[in-house]
Structures are given as structure tokens and as C-alpha cells.
Amino acid sequence: METSGVEKRRGVVLVPCPFQGHITPMLQLGWILHSKGFSIHIAHTKFNSPNPSNLPHFTFLPLSDYLDGCDTSFHNLLNVMSVINTNCEAPFQEYMMKMVGEEEVCGQPVACIIYDSIMQFAEAVANRLKLPSIVLRTTTAAYMHSHNVMFQLLAENLVPLPAESQLEAAIPQVYPLRFKDLPLPATIEIPQPVLDFLHSYMDIRSSSAVIWNTMDQLDHWALQQLQQDWPVPFFSIGPFHKMAPAIPTSLLEEESGCLSWLDKQAPNSVIYVSLGSLAIIDEKKLIEMARGIAKSEQPFLWAVRPSLLNGSDAIKSLPEDFMKITQERGMVVQWTPQKKVLAHPAVGGFLTHCGWNSTLESMCEGVPLICMPCFSDQLVNARYLTYVWRVGMELENAGERSIQEAIRTLMVSEEGDAIRQRALHMKREIERSINEGGSSYDSLYRLVEFITSLPGTK
Structure with missing residues (x-):
């Protein structure tokens, strides 16, 4: 897939969520897009920061997250995400304003912002600056669809279940899921802050498209269901790690x-x-x-x-x-x-x-x-x-x-x-799927064409 000299200079800003399962696919996506001629900028939290020396072809911007001294353990993840979304918005906007202002000087107009679905501040900044945004889903479409199933069950008062013995029961019309497979416990009242977070997590807002680290062969039915809720282009280009070169993304030291x-x-x-x-x-x-x-x-x-x-x-x-x-x-x-x-x-x-x-x-x-x-x-x-x-x-x-x-x-x-x-x-x-003629290969081609066609700053 050839790209012109002008296209090679277009910048894409990536905003990963600072946990291993999210950072890895975002950095892999960066390599995939870099190989197609885009200039890659990584706007990341200081918490769990990726190592810029491992990715010398990218530009890195550390965002002040003010998480020093904050409990970042597993049990406090919801609060950590809230703090990040609050504290990172201003420094990210400042960075993006600087990038947009320097476009004519550096010759790298910003094509779009691609953000992890948890990093909602990125989409707010994109809207404010009239930049196109694309949301990255790092999970299966089946998992995302399970949230819609859960919301429907809550709306119909079918959960919480009256007894734990019902957890093994199949959920009607969503084979093969049982109540015990839902993303949240089906036998207890879910706290409202958790539900608010999940509704926000599921909302693509004004994003121009959705990128998935999955394949049509695995997720075809769920992708079809979600497409009805999100009428924007879907690009299923997974598995990212097979589309990108082997790059070091681990936050922990590997014992080879x-x-x-x-x-x-x-x-x-x-x-x-x-x-x-x-x-x-x-x-x-x-x-x-x-x-x-x-x-x-x-x-x-x-x-x-x-x-x-x-x-x-x-x-x-x-x-x-x-x-x-x-x-x-x-x-x-x-x-x-x-x-x-x-x-x-x-x-x-x-x-x-x-x-x-x-x-x-x-x-x-x-x-x-x-x-x-x-x-x-x-x-x-x-x-x-x-x-x-x-x-x-x-x-x-x-x-x-x-x-x-x-x-x-x-x-x-x-x-x-x-x-x-x-x-x-x-x-x-x-x-x-990832070779020429396969679904992920073709989807990647369409993604590159889509980003290239975006108007960028307006």
C-alpha cells in the first residue's frame, strides 16, 4: 500500500490508557500506522509511562496526571481513571493547541486523535479543537455487546438475580453467555458510579470511527449488533501484534x-x-x-x-x-x-x-x-x-x-x-485474515484511506 509524500507527513495522536493490556495494543497500532506513512505522537500519563527509547520513531508527550501518592492498586482503578480524565485534559489540550498552531511550520497537519475508550478527556479536547477523533476498543466486540445485554437486563429488572443458583442459567438470545459471564456481578446491586462509568465507556460520542483489535471471523455477530448502535465505520484490523513488528511494550522486566x-x-x-x-x-x-x-x-x-x-x-x-x-x-x-x-x-x-x-x-x-x-x-x-x-x-x-x-x-x-x-x-x-485478501488486511487498507481522507483541523 503506497502513500504519497503529503500523506507521509500527516500526524496521528494516540492516547493510550496506562495499563498493560491497553498500552500494548495502542503502541502496536502506532507501529502499524507508522508503517503506512503517518507521523505518530503518543500522549501518555506519567503513571506507567512507556519507554520512549524503545520507540525512537514516535514523539512522546508525558501528561501530568498528579497520581503521585495516589492508590493505584487494582481495587482503586475506577478512581484512578476518574483522576486521569480530570487531570490530563488541560495539559493534553495545551499540547494539541501547540501542535495545531505549528502545523504550517512543521509540515505535519494533524489527521486525527485516536484514543482508548477509557481516556474520555481526549475526545473532549478533539471536539473543542474541531479535530476528528477515533476510538480504539482493546477488547472483543462480544465483550462490548455484553454491556448492552447487562443494561437491558437492568432496565427490565431481571438483575440482580434473587438467588446465586440462577447464575448458571443461559441469558435468552445471547448464546453462549450465562448470567455469571456478565461483566459485572448479577446477584448484587451495582453502585451508580460504576454504572455511570460503564455508560460513559460504551459511548463513542462524536468519534468518527471505531478501531477494533479483533477479526471479523471471531466477532462477526457482535460487530453487527454494535454497528446498529454506533453508525460509524468499524475497522477490525486485529490481531495488532501480528500486523506490527515485535516491539518492547512490557511495563515489567521480562526474564528471557x-x-x-x-x-x-x-x-x-x-x-x-x-x-x-x-x-x-x-x-x-x-x-x-x-x-x-x-x-x-x-x-x-x-x-x-x-x-x-x-x-x-x-x-x-x-x-x-x-x-x-x-x-x-x-x-x-x-x-x-x-x-x-x-x-x-x-x-x-x-x-x-x-x-x-x-x-x-x-x-x-x-x-x-x-x-x-x-x-x-x-x-x-x-x-x-x-x-x-x-x-x-x-x-x-x-x-x-x-x-x-x-x-x-x-x-x-x-x-x-x-x-x-x-x-x-x-x-x-x-x-x-491478516494476509492479502483477508478481512483484517482489507480493513487496514480501508482505515488508512479513511484517516487520509479526514479533513484534520477545520
Whole structure:
């Protein structure tokens, strides 16, 4: 896809949300657009700031967020997002006014602002300056649609449910979701601030388009449903990490030594275990996981980041005899270069929280999953992985015995082999989508044409 010299000078401003699952796809999108001739500017919070030296072709602007001393733990995320949206608006507007004022001097007119759907201040500034804005959705369309389902159930007074026993019931007309798969608990009253945030999160306001890190093959039905609510162009160009070069985006230090350990393992023999960058569990669940992994008797690589337990070092909290029992066939690290791990021929399965980045990375390598969702989109992802895409196993009970049996089923049974074959078929489908003539390839072409056609500043 060729671009003219004028188009090569057009600037695109990206505004990522400062958490790993959001920063990574936004930076990957930046690389994709940079490869198509756009000048990329990253307006980011000082909290969880990306490393500019890793991306020398981008221009970085740190936004004062005044989060120093603020509780940024998992349990305070809603307040953190509110503080960011309040405090970052003024410095972002100042930056954008400067950019717009320098357009004629630098020869890089601003084409648009692309913002994470949580960073709502960016859209407000775009409106004020009469700049086009595009919203990035870093989750599946199925997850976004689940919010509309939940709002409808609330409006019809069908939730909260009167009894927890009803959580297993299917939600009418939204197969395969059950009430327990909704993005918020279905048996309690949802606080109004949470509902207000979600309504705002779902609103695209005056955005000119929506970019999705997903594929039509995975999300076709949900995309169709959402298109009825948001009558703007949709661009499903995922998976981003396969459309962009391998770039360092991790906020945590990766321990690459685990790759040498994997080199010594037999093909498809290792179960890789990671619950992502944000989820937390209690010590009881950590111990149950450790015992289940040990009793499975399978080789394993386990990423146990220190903050996995709230308030204490997770690795130090593992059972005393765990390392001794498993030292001949397992490796525990704090963090891994996950995409390289999942691409390694020794890895035959992934016990995961089902965050969307992890899910995509696993499906792209044909690695089947054991689904242990913790919150939010992970619940919807897990359900689709097991009942629609059928490349994963659902871990309904995260106890020791369930984990042991799930690992053995996936790694050494005929049922596991069947799931693995479907995962390999999914890998081929994804490869077709990003190659010439595929849906993501074509959608990217249309996105570049769309951004190029935008009037920019008015």
C-alpha cells in the first residue's frame, strides 16, 4: 500500500490508557500506522509511562496526571481513571493547541486523535479543537455487546438475580453467555458510579470511527449488533501484534532465561501459566494453583508476578515444598516475554486469565487454553473460547483437583488433542485474515484511506 509524500507527513495522536493490556495494543497500532506513512505522537500519563527509547520513531508527550501518592492498586482503578480524565485534559489540550498552531511550520497537519475508550478527556479536547477523533476498543466486540445485554437486563429488572443458583442459567438470545459471564456481578446491586462509568465507556460520542483489535471471523455477530448502535465505520484490523513488528511494550522486566529452559523441553510438553498483568488472587487460590500444577506431573513454566497477591510477594508465598517437588520439571519466574513463550514449540497449553491480549497471542500460535477468568472481559472471553471458538477448556472451579485434572486433560488426553487441532485450525484462519485478501488486511487498507481522507483541523 503506497502513500504519497503529503500523506507521509500527516500526524496521528494516540492516547493510550496506562495499563498493560491497553498500552500494548495502542503502541502496536502506532507501529502499524507508522508503517503506512503517518507521523505518530503518543500522549501518555506519567503513571506507567512507556519507554520512549524503545520507540525512537514516535514523539512522546508525558501528561501530568498528579497520581503521585495516589492508590493505584487494582481495587482503586475506577478512581484512578476518574483522576486521569480530570487531570490530563488541560495539559493534553495545551499540547494539541501547540501542535495545531505549528502545523504550517512543521509540515505535519494533524489527521486525527485516536484514543482508548477509557481516556474520555481526549475526545473532549478533539471536539473543542474541531479535530476528528477515533476510538480504539482493546477488547472483543462480544465483550462490548455484553454491556448492552447487562443494561437491558437492568432496565427490565431481571438483575440482580434473587438467588446465586440462577447464575448458571443461559441469558435468552445471547448464546453462549450465562448470567455469571456478565461483566459485572448479577446477584448484587451495582453502585451508580460504576454504572455511570460503564455508560460513559460504551459511548463513542462524536468519534468518527471505531478501531477494533479483533477479526471479523471471531466477532462477526457482535460487530453487527454494535454497528446498529454506533453508525460509524468499524475497522477490525486485529490481531495488532501480528500486523506490527515485535516491539518492547512490557511495563515489567521480562526474564528471557525461560526461553533457554524451554529449549530443553520436548515439543508440546509444557503448560504455560500466567494470570496477566493486573489480576490479583488470594493466598488460598495461589496455593491451590501450586498444588494442582505440581500434582498434574506435567512440565510447566509459571509467571508469578510479585503483585499477583495483594500486599505480599507471590513467589515467596508459594508452598515451601513446591519448588522441591517440581524443580526437575518446572520453572517459576516473575514475568516472561510472553509472545516468544507462546510461539515456542515446547509449549503445548496455556493456563490463562483470558485477557484479550493473552488470548489473541495464544490463538495466533495455535496454543490451546485452560480458562481461569478473574474479572471484566475475561469472563466473556473464556466463554467464547470454550463454547464458540472451541479452542479452550473452561475451569469452572479453580481448586487444586480441578487444575490438576484440567492440565492433564489438555496435555495428555484425546480430548486435549482435539482441542489442539481446533487451535491449529484457528491459527491458520487468523493467518488468512491478516494476509492479502483477508478481512483484517482489507480493513487496514480501508482505515488508512479513511484517516487520509479526514479533513484534520477545520
